[in-house]
Amino acid sequence: MGWGRIFALCALLPLIREARGTPCKRTVCKNIPGDPGWPSSTDWNLLNKTVDGQLVPTIQLASLCHGTEYDHGQCEDLKAAWPFANVHVQKSAEFLMPYFQNQSCDPYTAQEKPCELGNYAQYSINVSTVSHVQAGIQFAQEKNIRLTIKNTGHDLLGKSSGKGALSLWTHHLDTINFIDHYNGDSEYDGPAVRLGAGVLSSDVVAAASSRGFRVVTGTCPDVGVAGGYTSGGGHGVFTSVYGMGADNVLEWEVVTAKGEHLIATPTAHADLYWALSGGGAGTFAIVLSMVTRVYPDGVIGGATFNFDVGSAGSAEKYWEGVATFQSAMGPVVDAGAVISYALTPTAMVVFGIAVPTENASAIDQVLSPITTAMADIGIDLNITTSIHSRYLDFYNQYFFEAVTATPAAQITGGRLVPRSIMETDTGARTVTEAFQNATDAGFAIVCDAVNADQARLNRNAVLPSWRSALLHCIFVKTWDFSMPWDEMTAYQANLTNIVMPQIEAVTPGGGAYLNEANFEQPDWQNVFYGENYPRLKDIKSKVDPKGTFYAQTAVGSELWTEDANGRLCQ
Numbered sequence: 001m002g003w004g005r006i007f008a009l010c011a012l013l014p015l016i017r018e019a020r021g022t023p024c025k026r027t028v029c030k031n032i033p034g035d036p037g038w039p040s041s042t043d044w045n046l047l048n049k050t051v052d053g054q055l056v057p058t059i060q061l062a063s064l065c066h067g068t069e070y071d072h073g074q075c076e077d078l079k080a081a082w083p084f085a086n087v088h089v090q091k092s093a094e095f096l097m098p099y100f101q102n103q104s105c106d107p108y109t110a111q112e113k114p115c116e117l118g119n120y121a122q123y124s125i126n127v128s129t130v131s132h133v134q135a136g137i138q139f140a141q142e143k144n145i146r147l148t149i150k151n152t153g154h155d156l157l158g159k160s161s162g163k164g165a166l167s168l169w170t171h172h173l174d175t176i177n178f179i180d181h182y183n184g185d186s187e188y189d190g191p192a193v194r195l196g197a198g199v200l201s202s203d204v205v206a207a208a209s210s211r212g213f214r215v216v217t218g219t220c221p222d223v224g225v226a227g228g229y230t231s232g233g234g235h236g237v238f239t240s241v242y243g244m245g246a247d248n249v250l251e252w253e254v255v256t257a258k259g260e261h262l263i264a265t266p267t268a269h270a271d272l273y274w275a276l277s278g279g280g281a282g283t284f285a286i287v288l289s290m291v292t293r294v295y296p297d298g299v300i301g302g303a304t305f306n307f308d309v310g311s312a313g314s315a316e317k318y319w320e321g322v323a324t325f326q327s328a329m330g331p332v333v334d335a336g337a338v339i340s341y342a343l344t345p346t347a348m349v350v351f352g353i354a355v356p357t358e359n360a361s362a363i364d365q366v367l368s369p370i371t372t373a374m375a376d377i378g379i380d381l382n383i384t385t386s387i388h389s390r391y392l393d394f395y396n397q398y399f400f401e402a403v404t405a406t407p408a409a410q411i412t413g414g415r416l417v418p419r420s421i422m423e424t425d426t427g428a429r430t431v432t433e434a435f436q437n438a439t440d441a442g443f444a445i446v447c448d449a450v451n452a453d454q455a456r457l458n459r460n461a462v463l464p465s466w467r468s469a470l471l472h473c474i475f476v477k478t479w480d481f482s483m484p485w486d487e488m489t490a491y492q493a494n495l496t497n498i499v500m501p502q503i504e505a506v507t508p509g510g511g512a513y514l515n516e517a518n519f520e521q522p523d524w525q526n527v528f529y530g531e532n533y534p535r536l537k538d539i540k541s542k543v544d545p546k547g548t549f550y551a552q553t554a555v556g557s558e559l560w561t562e563d564a565n566g567r568l569c570q
């Protein structure tokens with residue numbers, strides 16, 4: 001259809017509407033570069049002055065692998081670094097997940113292929129003050145352009161990317177201030193820490209350790225604690241002892257879509273506090289900092305073991321062992337342990353068990369439900385244990401190197417598995433069979449067994465099914481950049497259409513962790529937010545009525561669609 005006919009149809013729409021007596025909503029889109037409404041260079045220069053010269057035009061990192069910018073040595077280095085997070089964390093507009101990179105500018109495509117903007121922001125503000133954030137929000141609203149927030153770019157669902165957006169880059173909001181005695185308006189009375197929105201997990205773990213404290217973070221060293229992690233819920237090795245990241249927040253310092261600079265606590269702007277604590281980042285406000293509890297550091301036990309088809313004697317026995325192991329973990333997590341393990345078709349690696357205990361024999365005691373159940377089916381586990389005087393040493397031994405050495409670029413699905421299902425023989429068996437099918441389809445499974453504390457249900461917006469889950473599992477296909485694009489995206493389709501539906505069928509009521517899940521999850525409102533969705537949507541409509549903050553699968557995002565050119569439309 002030619003443009004002339006489209007314009008003619010548009011002109012007729014009001015008449016047709018009138019004749020039919022039905023309202024017809026006009027589609028309105030945010031501007032992308034090249035649109036008539038896109039801000040002029042004068043507009044951008046003015047914004048740059050307003051933000052103290054901190055406006056950063058996007059020059060994609062992989063430009064040095066293409067066209068006249070090509071540099072062989074640097075490009076080879078970039079190829080080696082690209083699947084890992086760190087290189088993307090350091091740059092304003094880069095993000096980690098290949099599906100959203102969409103080959104628009106990566107180091108593996110042909111040198112002659114020019115870089116395209118793709119899903120990258122056009123400009124970023126390297127924010128360091130409240131007024132930078134306020135200026136960014138105001139500019140995006142006035143010029144009708146998309147606004148994104150990028151902290152580290154880890155988001156597995158592509159939520160920190162967006163074509164032609166103005167991005168607020170929070171990486172340099174990196175201050176860590178300990179508070180000896182927090183006396184805000186919550187019931188908590190004790191030490192705390194204020195974390196800037198850009199603080200990385202490894203930085204706060206080290207800083208807390210040097211002060212004799214622990215903080216709830218994830219296991220990946222370069223995930224941002226006060227960005228996506230805590231607002232999405234936030235699990236880690238302390239989940240069974242101190243709850244989730246969101247359970248520990250005392251206050252959020254934010255700038256709202258209306259430009260207000262607020263402190264949200266359980267009693268001040270309480271709805272906003274509730275929503276920010278588990279209801280997903282990039283949705284309700286821009287976080288500048290958060291205050292979270294700290295706990296006295298101390299002795300912590302660790303354990304690791306593995307078994308495989310060889311040691312089990314057969315594939316059948318191996319999967320029987322997996323089912324037995326998975327059904328025996330309830331009492332172990334009730335004792336405060338978190339068990340992190342990975343499954344492939346041939347091996348199970350329990351790479352880190354955190355046990356809140358003081359001596360090695362107590363670790364054996366805590367793990368005895370697992371060792372006994374496995375011995376009962378003829379599998380003797382060879383468990384290696386360790387005792388650490390402080391959490392940092394435990395973390396370095398079990399997680400730091402393992403996580404940093406593992407490529408993070410991936411395709412991901414996720415599921416919370418209810419404890420009630422895993423504690424019946426039939427449930428444990430059917431879940432394990434579905435896991436086996438997922439590994440046969442080429443997905444590794446990485447799970448954390450936790451007790452996220454039923455008593456905390458509904459105190460914040462953390463998905464309620466976390467509280468009754470035994471397992472949080474992700475289904476991972478590491479992105480292989482040497483494979484044709486179509487083969488990798490076929491894994492994504494298989495995940496959505498075959499693998500996850502099988503897992504969901506045997507885990508009714510489980511839901512999924514909104515930060516570690518499939519961006520194509522059907523019925524994501526229910527699966528990621530559960531019964532909290534109506535309240536979250538109501539809060540969203542009040543604090544962000546114009547939809548300034550958009551991210552795929554974020555609360556309220558169903559009101560928007562992306563057109564064929566990547567414009568966000570309503």
Ligand SMILES: Cc1cc2nc3c(=O)[nH]c(=O)nc-3n(C[C@H](O)[C@H](O)[C@H](O)COP(=O)(O)OP(=O)(O)OC[C@H]3O[C@@H](n4cnc5c(N)ncnc54)[C@H](O)[C@@H]3O)c2cc1C
Nearest residue numbers: 151152153154155159218219220224227228235281282287
């Ligand atoms: C390798 C890897 C390991 C992981 N390990 C864990 C783990 O152990 N435990 C766990 O719970 N999760 C884990 N995750 C998931 C992680 O919590 C999410 O990817 C999270 O979204 C990352 O947040 P970020 O701020 O670092 O990343 P970004 O991609 O920069 O941001 C993520 C989202 O948060 C929003 N956002 C960021 N900063 C702000 C801000 N200041 N204000 C408002 N919105 C903001 C962004 O807009 C985006 O929607 C892991 C992910 C990866 C890739």
